[in-house]
Amino acid sequence: MDTIRDLVTLFFFPGGLFVLALGMSYEWVDRKLMARVQNRVGPRWFQPFADIAKLLTKEEVIPLDGNGLLFLGLPIVALAGALTSALYVPVAGWHPAYSFQGDLIVALYLLSLLTLCTGLAGANTSDHFSLVGATRTLTQLFSYEAPFLLAMLGPAVMAHTWQINEIIADADGRWMLFLQPIGFIVALIGLLGKLEMSPFNAPEAETEIVAGALTEYSGRGLALFRLGRHVELVIGLTMVAAFYMGGVNGLPMFVLKTLILLLGLVGIQSLVARLRIDQTVGLWWRWGSLLVLAQWLVLVVWEGVQA
Amino acid sequence: MTWQQVVDDFKTWARVNSPWVVHFNTGSCNGCDIEILATLTPRYDLERFGVKLEGSPRHGDVLICTGPVTLQARDRLLRVYEQMPEPKFVIAVGSCAISGGVFQGCYNIIGHVDEVLPVDVYIPGCPPRPEAIIDGVVKLLGHLKDPAPQANIEEAN
Numbered sequence A: 001m002d003t004i005r006d007l008v009t010l011f012f013f014p015g016g017l018f019v020l021a022l023g024m025s026y027e028w029v030d031r032k033l034m035a036r037v038q039n040r041v042g043p044r045w046f047q048p049f050a051d052i053a054k055l056l057t058k059e060e061v062i063p064l065d066g067n068g069l070l071f072l073g074l075p076i077v078a079l080a081g082a083l084t085s086a087l088y089v090p091v092a093g094w095h096p097a098y099s100f101q102g103d104l105i106v107a108l109y110l111l112s113l114l115t116l117c118t119g120l121a122g123a124n125t126s127d128h129f130s131l132v133g134a135t136r137t138l139t140q141l142f143s144y145e146a147p148f149l150l151a152m153l154g155p156a157v158m159a160h161t162w163q164i165n166e167i168i169a170d171a172d173g174r175w176m177l178f179l180q181p182i183g184f185i186v187a188l189i190g191l192l193g194k195l196e197m198s199p200f201n202a203p204e205a206e207t208e209i210v211a212g213a214l215t216e217y218s219g220r221g222l223a224l225f226r227l228g229r230h231v232e233l234v235i236g237l238t239m240v241a242a243f244y245m246g247g248v249n250g251l252p253m254f255v256l257k258t259l260i261l262l263l264g265l266v267g268i269q270s271l272v273a274r275l276r277i278d279q280t281v282g283l284w285w286r287w288g289s290l291l292v293l294a295q296w297l298v299l300v301v302w303e304g305v306q307a
Numbered sequence B: 001m002t003w004q005q006v007v008d009d010f011k012t013w014a015r016v017n018s019p020w021v022v023h024f025n026t027g028s029c030n031g032c033d034i035e036i037l038a039t040l041t042p043r044y045d046l047e048r049f050g051v052k053l054e055g056s057p058r059h060g061d062v063l064i065c066t067g068p069v070t071l072q073a074r075d076r077l078l079r080v081y082e083q084m085p086e087p088k089f090v091i092a093v094g095s096c097a098i099s100g101g102v103f104q105g106c107y108n109i110i111g112h113v114d115e116v117l118p119v120d121v122y123i124p125g126c127p128p129r130p131e132a133i134i135d136g137v138v139k140l141l142g143h144l145k146d147p148a149p150q151a152n153i154e155e156a157n
C-alpha cells in the first residue's frame, strides 16, 4: 500500500505530472499578464503545453564538440532536481509530501541545481554565445543565491526550525511580509533572479548572446530545461507565499496568494529594463545582501532578547 | 483511429500551434525586414498564434528569408538552415526572395531563395504588409494541418 502511495506521490500528485501541469499553467498566466500589460491579446491557454509538446517531438541535434553524455544528461538532472524539490513544499496548499529536519536547505539547493545545470550545459559546448551565457548564469547564481537563501531563512529563525512544514505552521496567519518587509522584497526579487526573468535576464539576453547557455539545445533538451523553469516558478511562488504571506492553506488560498505574487512579479518585469551583469552583481552584493543581513541581525538580537 | 494516428495528430497539433521563427536576411534592402519586425510588434501580436522570434536557429521551426540570395549570404543561409532541427520550413518574404526582384541579374546575387533552399510559402510584395506576412504564416500552418496542395488560383484572384 505504501509503495503505491509513494508512486502516486512521486508521479502524479503532488509531484510529477501535477507539478508539471501546474508549472505550465503558471507560465501561461505569466505570459498572458505580460501581454495584457503590453496591450496585447497574448497567447492562448494551451500555449506552453503546445510549445513543450512540439519541442519534445522535434529532432535533437547533439553538437560534436563537448561531451555528448553530459549534453543529454544535464537537462534530465535539472528537471529532476526541480521536481524533487516540489515534494518538500506545500504545492497547491497540500501538505508537503515528505519532510524532515533541514528540508528547507535541501529544497533550496535542489532548486539551484537547475541553474547550475544550465551553466554547465552552456560551458559544455564550444559555442561562444553558450559560453558567455554560462558565465553570466553562474555569476548571477553567486550574486542572488546568498541573499535569497538568507531571506528564506528569516521565517525559519522566527520559527526555530529548519523544517518547511513547521515553519509554515508557525507562519500560518502571521503575515511575515509586514514583520520582515526587507526579507520579503529580497525573496521576491531573488525569485526573479532565480527564474532569469527581466530585469535579471542578462544570462539569456536575446539581443546580445542569442539564447545564452541554451543556444545549442534543441528539441528534448530545451523542453526539459523549460519544464524545469516552469516548475521552479511554481515552487518559488509557493515558498514565498507560504513563508511571507500567511501560509497557503487549501487550494483557493494557494491560487489566490501565488497569483497575487505572480502579478507583482509581472509588474516588476514589465516596468524595469534589463540590467547589465555587473549591475546585477552590484545590486545584490551592495544592497540585497547587506539589507537582508541587517534584518537578520535585528531578528537574531530580538530572538535573543525574547529568550 | 489507430494509436499511431493519434500520436501523429497530436504532433501536428503541437507543431501548428507553436511555430518559432528564425529571421535571416539573405541580402534584402531591409524593407522586408522592417515589415517582419513590424509584424512581431504588439500591434499585430503574433503570440496569439504561438509565433515567437528566436535568435538561435537550433530553437527555430520556420526560417523566414528576405531578399535575393547574394553570393556571400549563400553559405551562411545554408549553414543556418542546416543548424535547424527537423522538421523545418522556409518562408520566402518579398518579391526579391521570390524572383530576385529589383536585384535580378545583378553580378553579386545567385537569385531567389528557391535556388538554394526548398521554400514552403512565398509571400509577394515589395515589401509585403504585416497582414500579408501573417496570412502567409497562417497558410503555412494550414498546410501543415492538411498537406494536400492548396494553391488555389481562384481564391487568390
Ligand code: SF4
Binding pocket: B027, B028, B029, B030, B031, B032, B066, B067, B068, B093, B094, B095, B096, B097, B101, B102, B125, B126, B127
Ligand atoms: S522585396 Fe522590396 S523591400 Fe523586400 S528586399 Fe526586395 S526591394 Fe527590398
